[in-house]
Amino acid sequence: MSLRHAVLGLLSEGPASGYDLLKMFDISLSNVWPATQSQLYAELGKLADAGLVDVSAEGPRGRKEYAITEEGLAELRRWITEVEPTRVLRSDMLLRVFFLAQVSPEQARAYLGHQADRVRKQLEHLEGIREFLENRHDNLSEYGRMTLEYGLRLGKAQVEWAEWAEGQIR
Amino acid sequence: MSLRHAVLGLLSEGPASGYDLLKMFDISLSNVWPATQSQLYAELGKLADAGLVDVSAEGPRGRKEYAITEEGLAELRRWITEVEPTRVLRSDMLLRVFFLAQVSPEQARAYLGHQADRVRKQLEHLEGIREFLENRHDNLSEYGRMTLEYGLRLGKAQVEWAEWAEGQIR
DNA sequence: TATGGCATGTAAACGGTTACATGATTAG
DNA sequence: CTAATCATGTAACCGTTTACATGCCATA
Secondary structure, X not given: OHHHHHHHHHHOOOOEEHXXXXXXXXXXXXOOOOOOHHHHHHHXXXXXXXXXXXXXXXXXXXXXXXEEXXXXXXXXXXXXXXXXXXXXXXXXXXXXHHOHHHOOHHHHXXXXXXXXXXXXXXXXXXXXXXXXXXXXXXXXXXXXXXXHHHHHHHHHHHHHHHHHHHHHOO | OHHHHHHHHHHOOOOEEHHHHHHHHHHHHOOOOOOOHHHHHHHXXXXXXXXXXXXXXXXXXXXXXXXXXXXXXXHHHHHXXXXXXXXXXXXXXXXXXXXXXXXXXXXXXXXXXHHHXXXXXXXXXXXXXXXXXXXXXXXXXXXXXXXXXXXXXXHHHHHHHHHHHHHHOO
């Protein structure tokens, strides 16, 4: 149930509406834990029922602003420190590599080269985010930089791997 | 629909029963695309309905051996060369990093240290698989080594990142 | 006054996990 | 004979995606 904790985490920085949260997800969490609009509104309802958040203000157009409760904060901290992350990383990119013997060597090399390109583009995108994050000093940006660095390092390793793998196919 | 293609991929190396496939998933694909028993039997039924595999033999205890059809092979190749891999990699490990400001610096450092340990253990596990794979020369092992190398490289980058991140917290 | 952005909500479908349920065959 | 392994199948539940549906408010 990570969506729940993603919402709690964002609300730990201050109250927000479902609409606000959706934008926050798209800006900061889209590469780590994306969420859709329908998911969000449903989850906010459940969180309110569970007493982990409550409606702190109502605005125009039916806007409901939610704030995290003490219980919600406690649950967020418990999740961070006591719940083991799940390590399953399904990758259909890597799954295709397993079966590369079923296509020609040219096609296999093209596949790997294409993956390297994709990750290079992703890295450029992340560099853009890095610039955007410069000069921002809130909690989320501070630790956002840390997750960004993760993306940068792993992305570079991925590009190097794909180039190496391409060279392995004769 | 990657499960479908994972099954086709395994069957491209030769006929197998649901039970055989389950073991193949556990041995070779567990780190890339895990599957459960119930999922497998259901998928084999659907693949047979779609004409991508057929029952090539029946054995004791109701055993049904499935073989990939020409259509199935064509579909597998199409999926490898023409379908773009989905890049979404949800990570609740990284999601926690975003919210690390909500726990004490000691807890945050402990969290990152713990993640480094976990990946180091995973790397040891992968080294074990590397030894197991040595001297095997079928298609799956050949390209399995390539995915293994991916796991090894990315794992190392992950450990280095976690150690770096731990040092960032003052 | 019309467009774009703000704002919330519901429903269907899909894929994956967990649990249940059953029974045949083989090896010790 | 009995335990382990082989072997298949179904059902309930949960989280995610996609699509549908509606309406208000500000500004150009």
